[in-house]
Amino acid sequence: MKAIQVGLLGIGTVGSGTYNVLQRNQEEIKRRAGRGIEITMVADLDVARAQSLVGPGVQVVNDARAVIANPEIDIVIELIGGYGIAKQLVLEAIAAGKHVVTANKALLAVHGTEIFAAASVKGVMVAFEAAVAGGIPIIKALREGLTANRIQWIAGIINGTTNFILSEMRDKGLDFDVVLKEAQRLGYAEADPTFDIEGVDAAHKATILCSIAYGVPVQFDKAYVEGITKLGAQDIRYAEQLGYRIKLLGITKRTAKGIELRVHPSLVPTKRLLANVEGAMNAVVVNGDAVGTTLYYGKGAGSEPTASAVIADLVDITRLHTADPLHRVPHLAFQPDAMSNLPVLPMSEVVTSYYLRLRVADQAGVLAKVTGILAEAGISIDAVLQREADEVGGEGSTQTDLIILTHDAREGTMNDALLKLQALPTVLAPIVRIRKEELAG
Numbered sequence: 001m002k003a004i005q006v007g008l009l010g011i012g013t014v015g016s017g018t019y020n021v022l023q024r025n026q027e028e029i030k031r032r033a034g035r036g037i038e039i040t041m042v043a044d045l046d047v048a049r050a051q052s053l054v055g056p057g058v059q060v061v062n063d064a065r066a067v068i069a070n071p072e073i074d075i076v077i078e079l080i081g082g083y084g085i086a087k088q089l090v091l092e093a094i095a096a097g098k099h100v101v102t103a104n105k106a107l108l109a110v111h112g113t114e115i116f117a118a119a120s121v122k123g124v125m126v127a128f129e130a131a132v133a134g135g136i137p138i139i140k141a142l143r144e145g146l147t148a149n150r151i152q153w154i155a156g157i158i159n160g161t162t163n164f165i166l167s168e169m170r171d172k173g174l175d176f177d178v179v180l181k182e183a184q185r186l187g188y189a190e191a192d193p194t195f196d197i198e199g200v201d202a203a204h205k206a207t208i209l210c211s212i213a214y215g216v217p218v219q220f221d222k223a224y225v226e227g228i229t230k231l232g233a234q235d236i237r238y239a240e241q242l243g244y245r246i247k248l249l250g251i252t253k254r255t256a257k258g259i260e261l262r263v264h265p266s267l268v269p270t271k272r273l274l275a276n277v278e279g280a281m282n283a284v285v286v287n288g289d290a291v292g293t294t295l296y297y298g299k300g301a302g303s304e305p306t307a308s309a310v311i312a313d314l315v316d317i318t319r320l321h322t323a324d325p326l327h328r329v330p331h332l333a334f335q336p337d338a339m340s341n342l343p344v345l346p347m348s349e350v351v352t353s354y355y356l357r358l359r360v361a362d363q364a365g366v367l368a369k370v371t372g373i374l375a376e377a378g379i380s381i382d383a384v385l386q387r388e389a390d391e392v393g394g395e396g397s398t399q400t401d402l403i404i405l406t407h408d409a410r411e412g413t414m415n416d417a418l419l420k421l422q423a424l425p426t427v428l429a430p431i432v433r434i435r436k437e438e439l440a441g
Helices: 013-024 026-033 047-053 064-069 085-095 105-122 138-145 160-172 176-186 200-214 233-241 303-320 366-376 389-393 411-422
Strands: 004-009 037-043 059-061 075-078 099-102 151-157 244-254 259-269 281-288 292-299 351-361 381-386 399-406 432-436
Touching: 004 013, 004 064, 004 303, 013 026, 013 037, 013 303, 026 037, 026 303, 037 064, 037 303, 047 059, 064 085, 075 085, 075 303, 085 099, 085 105, 099 105, 099 303, 105 200, 138 200, 138 281, 138 292, 151 200, 160 176, 160 233, 160 244, 160 281, 200 244, 200 259, 233 244, 233 351, 233 399, 233 432, 351 366, 351 411, 366 381, 366 399, 366 411
Parallel strands: 004 037, 004 075, 037 059, 075 099, 259 432
Antiparallel strands: 151 244, 151 281, 244 259, 281 292, 351 399, 351 432, 381 399
16 A cells, blocks of 8 residues: 655644654554555755755655645644644645544643634644653554543643652752753753743643543633743752652643633642652653552653654544544544533632741741731631741841741632731732642542
């Protein structure tokens, strides 16, 4: 049987990895797919560089639309990234009857509903395993392996840059700004790391996981997004003393009122496997009603780990290339006419527990006032840790840190209580609030 023909848009880090792995393992891949899979055309603005990365049998052009227009091309891999030209090219490829493989989580999180609808009309597949957690097959696990389950919640470390930074802050006791520069020097963080450190990249991925888990449209605009830029080394140290580690988590959860979709730093008990994921690694925990809690761990980025996911999509499409479109696995796991309208809750309605750090005057009665305000709001205290003034500000200091762990409370209620606490004359600096996730069963 003739090999399936693939066109590649963009041959950067992931594109070159995809070409190399496909070449290296082509016999294994052919045995699994049932026919050969060949990248026969590449589009890249730097034609000379692109040609040097591929064999002489591959046509290299500088116009992506030439790839889409080629009637011999069956599958288009989009590795350009971003929301702009990538969206146009993906929609044009679909309109031309091509299947699409993409690693573009930003595109799918914002425009996925439109893209999947267009693909359904044309009877083609859009595969995106590489869009979330690199080489970890979390999309396939959710769409297929866990299809019997009612998913209760998902919590994931799905951005390697921020996990590397937090790991370094904990190991070396350094502040965020210092570690960020080191991460940039080592190549873990981009020159402009905004999407990573502000939580946007993780929120794109969490949005996709949320849609697959609950059968709702992709709704990035409803995600709560908070990054790690305001975390201090002292909070990481205090969390450790209390038996927790701080991780940037993407969380989506089913509740009686609707769905939670949020990304923010979280205290995770050190006994949880997720708390022990270090460096640039990724991990996703999925809790289903039948299977219980499952963990998926591995490299969330990099040339060949991400290529592994891209090629898995190529194999899936090759196997199903001639199948009736109605009998393929739906893009978002649920049949398009059976999608849910479950609401995504505003952050003010989310219920979780909290870590609070208050820099206060070291004088009598402060703790009583603080706990009194929390009690009036109906917020129950789990633990209190008060540092010695000398430890916080040096010998003779008149300030101290008061650390409070709370039981579950509604976010809106906590916001109101924090306003009252911040207004106390004995609270001397902005209060640090970090949410706490037990991630139990």
